[in-house]
Amino acid sequence: MLRDAALVAAKDLRIEWRSRVTTNQVLPFAVLVLVLFGFALEPDRGTLRTATPGLFWIAVLYTAVLAVQRCFAVEVADSGRDGLRLSGLDPAGIFLGKAGALALQLLALEAALGVGVVILYGRTTDVHAEHASGVVVAVLLLATALTATAGLAATGALYGALSAGLRVRDTLLPLLFLPTVSPVLIGATKAFEAALRPTAGTHVREGWPWVGLLGGFALLYGALGLLAFGTLLEEA
Amino acid sequence: MKAMASGGNGTGTRPTRVLGLLTLVATALLALYGLVLSPDDATQGSAVRLLYVHVPAATLAYLSFFLCALGSALYLIPRTRRTGWDRLAGVTGELGVLFTGIVLVTGMLWGKISWGTYWTWDARLTSTALLFVLYLGYLAVRRMPATFESRARRSAVVSLIAIIDVPVVHWAVDWWNTLHQKTTILRLHPEISGLMAFSLFLGFVAGFLAFVWLLLHRYRVAVLEDMLESRGLEAAIAERRRETEAVPATVVGR
Numbered sequence: 001m002l003r004d005a006a007l008v009a010a011k012d013l014r015i016e017w018r019s020r021v022t023t024n025q026v027l028p029f030a031v032l033v034l035v036l037f038g039f040a041l042e043p044d045r046g047t048l049r050t051a052t053p054g055l056f057w058i059a060v061l062y063t064a065v066l067a068v069q070r071c072f073a074v075e076v077a078d079s080g081r082d083g084l085r086l087s088g089l090d091p092a093g094i095f096l097g098k099a100g101a102l103a104l105q106l107l108a109l110e111a112a113l114g115v116g117v118v119i120l121y122g123r124t125t126d127v128h129a130e131h132a133s134g135v136v137v138a139v140l141l142l143a144t145a146l147t148a149t150a151g152l153a154a155t156g157a158l159y160g161a162l163s164a165g166l167r168v169r170d171t172l173l174p175l176l177f178l179p180t181v182s183p184v185l186i187g188a189t190k191a192f193e194a195a196l197r198p199t200a201g202t203h204v205r206e207g208w209p210w211v212g213l214l215g216g217f218a219l220l221y222g223a224l225g226l227l228a229f230g231t232l233l234e235e236a
Numbered sequence: 237m238k239a240m241a242s243g244g245n246g247t248g249t250r251p252t253r254v255l256g257l258l259t260l261v262a263t264a265l266l267a268l269y270g271l272v273l274s275p276d277d278a279t280q281g282s283a284v285r286l287l288y289v290h291v292p293a294a295t296l297a298y299l300s301f302f303l304c305a306l307g308s309a310l311y312l313i314p315r316t317r318r319t320g321w322d323r324l325a326g327v328t329g330e331l332g333v334l335f336t337g338i339v340l341v342t343g344m345l346w347g348k349i350s351w352g353t354y355w356t357w358d359a360r361l362t363s364t365a366l367l368f369v370l371y372l373g374y375l376a377v378r379r380m381p382a383t384f385e386s387r388a389r390r391s392a393v394v395s396l397i398a399i400i401d402v403p404v405v406h407w408a409v410d411w412w413n414t415l416h417q418k419t420t421i422l423r424l425h426p427e428i429s430g431l432m433a434f435s436l437f438l439g440f441v442a443g444f445l446a447f448v449w450l451l452l453h454r455y456r457v458a459v460l461e462d463m464l465e466s467r468g469l470e471a472a473i474a475e476r477r478r479e480t481e482a483v484p485a486t487v488v489g490r
Contacts, residue, residue: 158397162390168380176373176394179366180401183408190412213411217404224400228393231312 001093008089008097013104015074022067022105027112030063034116048121053192056117057148057185063109064181065174068156071102072164081165084233091230095157099225102160103153110145140195140207147211148188150218155181158225161232187213247456255449262442269438274431283349288435290342292443293335294364299447300332301371305399308392319462322388325395327454329374331447336368359410366405370398384465 016022037055041047048055075081084094159177163169187210194207248256270288277284307325310316343361344354355361377391 155397158393162377162393166380166382168376172373172376172380175369175376176397179369179373179405180397182366183401183404186408186412209411213404213408220400220404221397224397228312228396231389232393234389 001090001096004089004093005096005100008084008094009100009104010097012071012074012098012101016101016105021070022109026063026066026070026105027109029066030059030109030113031116033059033062034113034120038120052117052121053196054185054189055121056113056192057188059113060106060110060148060152060188061178061181061185063113064106064152064156065177067102067105067109068160068177069170069173071098071105071156072160076165081233091233092226094233095161095225095229098160099150099153099157099222102156103149106149106152107145110149136204137195140191140204140211143211144188144191144195144207144214147214147218148184151184151214151221152181154218154221154225155184158221158228158232161229183217184214187211187217247453247460252449252452255445255452259442259445259449262438262445266435266438266442269431269435274435277432280350283346284432285435286342286346286349288439289443290339290346291436292439293338293342295440296443296447297332297335297339300328300335301367301399301402303328304332304374304395308395311388312392312396319388322392323455323458323462325392326378327451327458329371329378329391329395330454331450333368333371333375334450335447336364336371339364340368359406359412363402363406363409366409367398367402370401370405374398384462 034055037051037059038048041051075084155177159173159180163172163176166172191207191210191214194204194210266288270285274285274288276282304325307321307323307328311318311321311325340361343364347356347358347361348354374391374394377394378387380387380390382390
């Protein structure tokens with residue numbers, strides 16, 4: 001199963017690397033969302049800085065929708081989906097591979113968005129020595145990003161396979177995906193707030209239970225994906 | 237089912253008509269007790285009357301979503317795969333959205349009266365709203381243009397994703413909310429007894445009867461829809477054939 005997953009993930013990443021859609025279209029869109037938030041909330045950096053964790057994760061969710069659509073659009077063209085079914089690969093492995101490739105792309109996008117947030121919103125960590133060390137904050141940020149991305153990728157791979165090949169997929173996917181991952185938005189935003197703003201009555205420590213929630217979400221949908229992906233692939 | 241089998245054009249049978257009548261009687265009694273005979277609550281005033289609809293609707297919404305998940309799971313398991321389970325899931329999904337809508341509207345009206353605002357970011361209200369949108373997505377999948385098998389499987393998976401999300405959403409929102417605002421808002425369930433308790437009981441009876449009545453009728457409509465879909469093509473071909481047979485006669489007639 002893991003070997004199948006690695007094959008599928010490598011294939012998807014190779015397609016992305018060659019077509020450059022993620023870097024040439026999805027990434028600019030993500031940055032655009034950050035700029036639009038700036039317009040909406042006035043260039044007053046106070047508001048932007050306070051809302052940064054939430055804005056960052058909303059931008060990630062929007063770009064995740066595009067990435068998921070893209071990830072399964074490549075299977076629909078030239079009957080790639082039938083090819084996958086005929087390949088004899090384990091459906092659970094295909095799910096893991098799809099979700100893995102999606103997760104890696106999302107992590108790259110998040111890193112780029114992180115840089116965007118620092119440059120555009122002037123947001124850096126307000127870490128004070130008495131609250132937490134920079135290392136602790138960095139570990140929390142990283143753990144949050146990893147668990148949240150795993151949850152988004154698992155849900156995205158499930159819904160992506162589900163809406164792939166449908167005429168209504170462009171409108172259906174956000175309607176299904178966004179409410180389902182709302183716990184990820186809440187958890188990741190709260191964890192980032194705890195990491196970035198330990199002075200406003202919160203402590204870095206308070207971010208960890210949210211990481212637990214994100215991890216639980218990722219495991220739950222990962223398990224469901226492993227079980228249900230075969231069903232979704234079969235009937236296409 | 238008899239009415240349909242005998243070529244009747246309705247979905248009603250004698251038992252469902254009796255059930256419909258009982259539903260009407262129970263609703264009339266609920267209106268009488270809930271709106272006229274039961275007293276105002278000491279603290280909530282007349283707003284407490286919303287409870288007689290709100291609480292049964294919430295219970296029925298959860299029952300609907302549970303049945304929807306059950307039907308979906310049974311459809312997905314190859315050994316128990318029957319068209320009926322898919323229909324049950326679809327019908328209860330619709331009923332769940334209907335009752336969740338009622339819960340949201342009555343909850344917001346309650347909020348306006350009790351808290352002075354239609355919407356607060358109360359954990360229960362927020363997670364119910366998310367649940368409503370989630371199942372709207374489910375209904376969208378059920379209406380997507382695809383073959384029966386494809387639609388049934390995809391919607392079954394969506395239903396399972398949604399039911400798993402219900403506790404996660406609730407937990408996350410609850411947690412988020414309690415960290416946000418420390419003050420506890422007025423609970424929606426005051427102590428009730430006597431005529432108020434009886435009115436609430438009537439609410440449950442009327443709600444449940446309406447639920448069963450809607451379920452039976454909607455299920456039968458779903459059967460008719462499937463029959464229309466499978467016979468529609470045959471009927472269209474037959475009609476076309478008749479048309480082509482009729483054309484030479486009119487041409488000759490000219």
